[in-house]
Amino acid sequence: MKIGLFIPCYIDAFFPEVGIATLELLERFGLDVRYPLRQTCCGQPMANSGCEDDAAGTEALFARNFAGFEWIVTPSGSCAHHVRAHLTAIEQTEKVRAVRANVRELVEFLHDVLHVTAFPWANFPHKVGLHIGCSSLRGLGLATTSESAGPPFSKPRNLLSKVKGIQIVAPKRPDECCGFGGTFSVFEEPVSAKMGYDKVADHANAGAEYIVSPDMSCLMHQKGCAERLGMDLKFIHIAQVLNGARA
Amino acid sequence: MKTSRVDHAEASSRFIAAKDHVTFHDRRLWDLRTKRDRAGAEVEEWEDLRTLASAIKEHTLTHLADYLEEFERNAQRNGAHVHWARDATEHNQIVHEILRAHGARTLVKSKSMLTDECELGPFLGRRGIEIVETDLGERIQQLDEEPPSHIVVPAVHKLRRDVAQVFARTIGTDPTNTDVPYLAEQQRRDTRPYYLKAEAGMTGANFAIAETGTVVVCTNEGNADLSVHVPGVHIVSVGIEKIIPRIEHLGVFVRLLSRSALGSPITQMTSHFRAPREGAEMHIVLVDNGRSERLGMSDFWYSLKCIRCGACLNTCPVYRRSGGLSYGATYSGPIGVIVDPTFNLRKYSALPFASTLNGSCSSVCPVKINIHEQIYRWRQIINERNQLPIVKKEAMRMAGKVLASPALYRSAVKAARAGLEYLPRTVIYNPLNAWGRQREVPRAVKTTFREWYLKNRGKKS
Numbered sequence: 001m002k003i004g005l006f007i008p009c010y011i012d013a014f015f016p017e018v019g020i021a022t023l024e025l026l027e028r029f030g031l032d033v034r035y036p037l038r039q040t041c042c043g044q045p046m047a048n049s050g051c052e053d054d055a056a057g058t059e060a061l062f063a064r065n066f067a068g069f070e071w072i073v074t075p076s077g078s079c080a081h082h083v084r085a086h087l088t089a090i091e092q093t094e095k096v097r098a099v100r101a102n103v104r105e106l107v108e109f110l111h112d113v114l115h116v117t118a119f120p121w122a123n124f125p126h127k128v129g130l131h132i133g134c135s136s137l138r139g140l141g142l143a144t145t146s147e148s149a150g151p152p153f154s155k156p157r158n159l160l161s162k163v164k165g166i167q168i169v170a171p172k173r174p175d176e177c178c179g180f181g182g183t184f185s186v187f188e189e190p191v192s193a194k195m196g197y198d199k200v201a202d203h204a205n206a207g208a209e210y211i212v213s214p215d216m217s218c219l220m221h222q223k224g225c226a227e228r229l230g231m232d233l234k235f236i237h238i239a240q241v242l243n244g245a246r247a
Numbered sequence: 248m249k250t251s252r253v254d255h256a257e258a259s260s261r262f263i264a265a266k267d268h269v270t271f272h273d274r275r276l277w278d279l280r281t282k283r284d285r286a287g288a289e290v291e292e293w294e295d296l297r298t299l300a301s302a303i304k305e306h307t308l309t310h311l312a313d314y315l316e317e318f319e320r321n322a323q324r325n326g327a328h329v330h331w332a333r334d335a336t337e338h339n340q341i342v343h344e345i346l347r348a349h350g351a352r353t354l355v356k357s358k359s360m361l362t363d364e365c366e367l368g369p370f371l372g373r374r375g376i377e378i379v380e381t382d383l384g385e386r387i388q389q390l391d392e393e394p395p396s397h398i399v400v401p402a403v404h405k406l407r408r409d410v411a412q413v414f415a416r417t418i419g420t421d422p423t424n425t426d427v428p429y430l431a432e433q434q435r436r437d438t439r440p441y442y443l444k445a446e447a448g449m450t451g452a453n454f455a456i457a458e459t460g461t462v463v464v465c466t467n468e469g470n471a472d473l474s475v476h477v478p479g480v481h482i483v484s485v486g487i488e489k490i491i492p493r494i495e496h497l498g499v500f501v502r503l504l505s506r507s508a509l510g511s512p513i514t515q516m517t518s519h520f521r522a523p524r525e526g527a528e529m530h531i532v533l534v535d536n537g538r539s540e541r542l543g544m545s546d547f548w549y550s551l552k553c554i555r556c557g558a559c560l561n562t563c564p565v566y567r568r569s570g571g572l573s574y575g576a577t578y579s580g581p582i583g584v585i586v587d588p589t590f591n592l593r594k595y596s597a598l599p600f601a602s603t604l605n606g607s608c609s610s611v612c613p614v615k616i617n618i619h620e621q622i623y624r625w626r627q628i629i630n631e632r633n634q635l636p637i638v639k640k641e642a643m644r645m646a647g648k649v650l651a652s653p654a655l656y657r658s659a660v661k662a663a664r665a666g667l668e669y670l671p672r673t674v675i676y677n678p679l680n681a682w683g684r685q686r687e688v689p690r691a692v693k694t695t696f697r698e699w700y701l702k703n704r705g706k707k708s
Contacts, residue, residue, distance in 0.1 A: 009650065012696040013660045014689040019696035023704075035700050040649075040656040048604065050626030050635060051643040057651025086623070134605035147284055147562060147610045149293050173277070177564045181603030186681040187639065188601060190260035193685035194269070194568050195603075224686030 003033045004069035006062075006103070008076045009041040011216055018216050018237040022075040022106055025243040028121070029114055033073075036065040044082035047089065048182045056089040063087075063096045071113065072103045075239045077136025077215045078182070080105035085139060105140055106239055107214045111155040118162055121244040125165030128241075129208035131199070131222070132156055133215030134177050142214070145175050156214055156238055163241060171202040180221035196225035200233055210234045212241055250594040253576065255601040259569035262404075272404055273567040279400075280561045282510025283611065290502065300499050301615040304552035307490055308542060314457040314490045315533065321460025325522040327529040335365035338534045342367060342449075342482055345530050346376055349480055351446035355438075357464070357471035358382040359451030360398055360555060361484045361534060364577045378449075379441040381470035383434055390417040396571030396579065399508045399557035404570045438470075448474035450520070452485040453554065454500060455531075458493045461521045462531065465504060465514040472518055481523065483531045487538050488551040500554060503613035507556040541589050546624045550585050552614040559608035559618055565601055574598060581608035585621040588629070596634040599625035660695055667691035 003026060007019040026033045042062050043055035062083070066072045074080050083103040090096060110116045132154070136142045143154035160166055179185070179195025186192075200222050203211050211233065213219050219235040226233045236245065263269050287293045307314055319329045332338035338361075346354060354371065356362065356378050368378050368389075380389040384401035388394065391413045395401030402410065407425040414430060415422035418437045424430070442448075450471045452462040462483050464471045475481045491497065505514045523529035542548045560566045560580030571579035576587040576595055584602060587595035599622045608618040629635060635643075649655045667675070668691035676683040694702070 007696045009656070009660075013663060014692060016692055016694060016696040016699050020699060023700070035697075035704070037697065037701075038653040040651070040653055043650070046643045046647050046650075048623070048626070049639060049643050050599075050628075050630035051640070051647065052627055053630070054643045054647030057647055061651055061653070134603065134607075138606035138610060145607065145610060147280070147607055149287055175607075177603045177605035177607070179564065179603060181605075183639075184600065184603050188256050188259070188565070189681040189684055190256060190263050191565050191568050191601075192603075194263050195564055196686065198273075198568075220689055221686065224682070224688065227687040228685055 001031050002070050003031050004066045004072040005033050005035045006039060006042070006066065006072055006074035006079065007035065008074065008079045010220065011075065014220065015216050015237070018075055018239055021237065021239040021243040021245065022073070025106075025239055026073060028243070029116070034069070039065045042079045042082050043087060043089065044079060045182055047082065047086055052089040059087050059090045063090065063099050066099050066103075067095050069102060071109065072099065073106055073109045074103065075106045075214065075216065075237060077105045077107075077133045077140055077142065078217060080108070081135035081139035105136060105142070105214060107136070107142055107156050107159060108140060110159060110242070116159065116162075119159075119242050119244070122162070122242055123164040123244065123246070124241050126209045127167045127169050127207050128160070128210045128212045129169055129171055129203035129206055130154075130156060130160065130174075131178065131203070131211050131213040131215070131218055132175065133180075133213065133218045136214055137175055143175075146173075159242060160212065160238070166241070169203075169206040169208050171206040171208070173202055176202070178218050178222055180218045182217075185221055192221070193225060196221050197229065200226045200229065200231060204231060204233055208233065210236050212236055212238050214238045250591060252593060252597055253574065253595060255569065255573050255575075255597050258573035258575065259601075262570040262573055263568060268404065268406060269568055269570075271406055272570060275403060276561045276567045279509055280558070280611070283507055283558055283561065284510075286506040286510040286512065290506070296499055296503055297613055297615055300503055300554075300613055301552060303491060303496050303499060304614050307492055308488065308548065308551055311487065311490065311539075311542065314492055315487055317457040318455055318460055318490055319533070321458065322531055323460070325460050327460070327522065327531050330530060330532045332532050332534045332536070334536050335534075338365045338484065338532055338536065339367050339370040341532050342484070343371060343374055343376070345480065345482055346371070346447055349446050351480070352376060353441060353445040354378050354447050354449055355381050355441050355445040355474045355478065356449040357451070357466060357474045358385050358401070359449070359484055360395075360577060361451055361486050362449070363394060364536065365484070365534070367484075379438065379445070381438055381442075381474055382466070382468060383431060386434055386438060387413060390414070393572065394577065397557060397560055398555050398578065398582075404572065442473050442477045445478045447480035447482060448478040449482045449484065450474060452483050452489055453504065454491050454497060455485050455489050456492075456494055456497060457490055459521065461494075461519050463497060464518045464520065465501070465516070466518070467515045469516055472516060475518075475520060476524070479527045481520065481527065481529045483520065483529070484534060485531060486534050486536070488553075504554055504556050507558040507611065507613040537589055544589070547585065547589065547621055549616050550582070550618075550621065552616050553582055553586075554614060556613055558611040558613065562607045562611045563602075564605065564607075565603065569601065574601070581618045581622070582616070585618055585625060588625055592629070592632060593634055596629045599629060657697075664691050664695075
């Protein structure tokens, strides 16, 4: 299986350990994973700001970089969601449509494509709060939400439950948005920060030592909030936990 | 005419600065959200109801002219007068003309967002007619000279002590007594005489049924019924999107409305108004005010399905932390964000950005309006019509250039890394760095992922 690895710009620049864990984890399953060297971003920051016109060049580059892969895997739900739902600033050729359809967020890929049943190398004896970013949650459908009727399920929780020693705690508002929201975090800074403060407090009150998430951008925001508040809360991407990270 | 842009971010920072208020507001509305979740879960066919309600509205909106005319015929047959108002001004003139013909000086009114949308109060005020709001929350807001901040609970941003202050100042209550029954009773005593004095009463309508020509008003206080049954003239203001075809459809919406709004199975009163009492008059004003234009917008006509339950406001994490008044519009929260720009694109061009696109609004909507997708579309349109702030547009133009070029991107990453590594804290956390006002920025890293990959898997790509 030929896999294209998409490491979003902010992970490349600020959280390389998340990219490394994603790559190593995929390699553990014997996959042929390639990282196209000319990749940058998926176009989401511009498109979510209303500027699809400014996203076109980035989207075209993305489509060129990832054409021909059977699957394109990324450790970022919102980027995967952008490509699948909103990468529309460029002409929708057959090639572009194939690239869009083949993108999978890491949890989806492990859960729905590889059907992983065990992570024997993983051991994380900690209390963790699980944060699923809103694009992953409602956009990609990684889990049911507290506002929806019907039997609950959660793909990230299913995967984490296969990790030795892990204990998942329950915040009061399990799927309230943390307030990152891309450029929202800057242009609506007062509400964004308030939401972030409330989010980290909710997890801390539930007894979490770590917040684990398939969405590093949410964690970047929450980490920034917790550090400013002087809280003793740690943040880790789900790829790292599943790849056997030790505290 | 150049109108100034509503600055939601600035207004929200003032709201958040009042700590007691924002905490109460967030908790109170989250409580309504969770009550809604429980109420919905108790109805086995909840999702089917939502689907059905959405389909009924879709059908009605695609046959709107026919159903409006059917409604008019049946309402007239029942003995009501039916008026058509193209816009807010026509609505206000029609209402004024009815009142003038009856020599009315006072109008008692139950809750209606439409009359706020039309700015009826100031219009009549200038013509010497007093409007008295009879809904408790609306009355609080009227006495405080503020618009409602929520479409269902208009004064939800106020604490008990705020209400005590408003009442002390305006109707002479004890400013130190913040007991809720006391305050509610004082409002009741103050309002009751107006029912007897007023020459006309006014209501909105939650639903207008084409088949029967009746209007249905859902309330919890009984004030709508008093407003209708005491004075000799009943005026109903109803937006043309409130039509439903048949009485059998009403049950679908009634089951959804109060559960979605407050988590209660039904409102205390569901009043059907069919015909005037003997010797009295009933006037129904059907108001367009931009609705038929919206019906023609392929991306946005779905918003006309709205039954004004407020569930999207209650679930919205941004609304709960910024308050309805921060939207500077009649309709606030997610539904406001997608409706307000149809009234004035420039004035409300910041509102679609007062959202994280988290999508919970769409998930709770009882008529399945794709609210967050419409928010995304509005952002594109605001950019296309050159209504983005220049700073933001320039930032996106730059970002688009850099991210479209692997070489420029790598230089930008290097520059950012050098900045984070070498610049002193005071420079990084400068006043222009909105990220850093209340948050730490990420640390500089030794190698990027790409550099690591080249070093460790270099032969592969």
